Amino acid sequence: MKSLSNTPYTIHLLDVYTTKNNTYIITELCEGGDLSKIIGKQKNLTESQSITYMKEMLSGYQSLYKHHIIHRDLKPANIFLKNGEVKIADFGFSMKSS
Numbered sequence: 001m002k003s004l005s006n007t008p009y010t011i012h013l014l015d016v017y018t019t020k021n022n023t024y025i026i027t028e029l030c031e032g033g034d035l036s037k038i039i040g041k042q043k044n045l046t047e048s049q050s051i052t053y054m055k056e057m058l059s060g061y062q063s064l065y066k067h068h069i070i071h072r073d074l075k076p077a078n079i080f081l082k083n084g085e086v087k088i089a090d091f092g093f094s095m096k097s098s
Contacts (some may be wrong), residue, residue: 032081
């Protein structure tokens with residue numbers, strides 16, 4: 001996540017704190033919620049919204065590809081919105097490719 005700090009469509013890692021029992025990952029706040037909740041509330045996205053979100057997700061995924069990162073868990077619950085822009089999150093299953 002540290003290597004993605006300058007990419008616009010991935011969630012930014014701010015800090016990591018480790019205690020005896022826990023590790024805390026601090027990321028930027030995405031006040032828009034996640035895409036699954038938005039789809040659940042609105043039932044349908046407009047064509048314009050869908051195209052915008054898809055373009056941003058593809059740009060974010062392209063950034064992952066350039067950094068040799070495979071996400072492996074891309075789904076609406078892992079797509080957050082900040083100021084109306086997509087942020088790919090939840091890199092728990094991701095891996096670095098060679």
